[in-house]
Amino acid sequence: MREVTPSTPRALRGLVAAAALISSAPALALPWNIDMVDADTVKAYEKAMAPLPEGVVSQANLLTPISWRQNWAFTDRLQAEPMNPLNPDDEAVLQLGERMYGIYCAPCHGDGVTLGPVSAKGYPAVAVLAGDDGRLSTMGDAWVYLTIRNGSVSKLMPAYNYAMADDEMWAIVNWMRAEMPNAEAPMPVADTAADGETP
């Protein structure tokens, strides 16, 4: 048998150079594939569903596409529904909110006044949430919650529906209100509409 020559053929050397060039270009990220549709699983209707283990209860907001549905529509920024179910003074809630904010919001929104590193890298039009020009003081709790759950109206900010439980989203709302400067909710519409002015 003839020995294979160890020297790289010309064409191959060209290919290697091209590959090196491409890999040094900025990476173009693909979106996360989170639906597991291609995973090695039992597909729908492939076999009869196994009975649920004893004691299992159903839970809202499971990580299924169903829970991605928007459950409430945005109406106006001061809307009262849905109501904040958590006690704004509960220390455990505030701690949860701080943790969740740090994971999910700070990359873009920073500390609320100064935007975060993802914004600095060029994510467009991230809103300043608190401080003198902060948006939190212009919107009710429901609007803030819906922004987290369903994404912003413009869809520039993504929806967190599948990523967090409802209580975790409300905890973020409470924590931002409590800890960020000038982040309190504005007066409800009924109290300010009389003279057409916002105090």
Ligand code: HEC
């Ligand atoms: C990927 C970047 C990004 C992340 C992460 C992010 N946001 Fe946003 N957020 C935006 C952008 C961009 C806007 C401006 C959207 C607009 O003006 O339509 C925005 C706007 C907002 C607004 C104002 C909405 C309005 O109607 O004016 C609130 C409140 C808000 N974000 C809260 C949060 C909270 C709380 C989190 C964490 C759960 C979060 N954001 C995570 C990018 C982000």
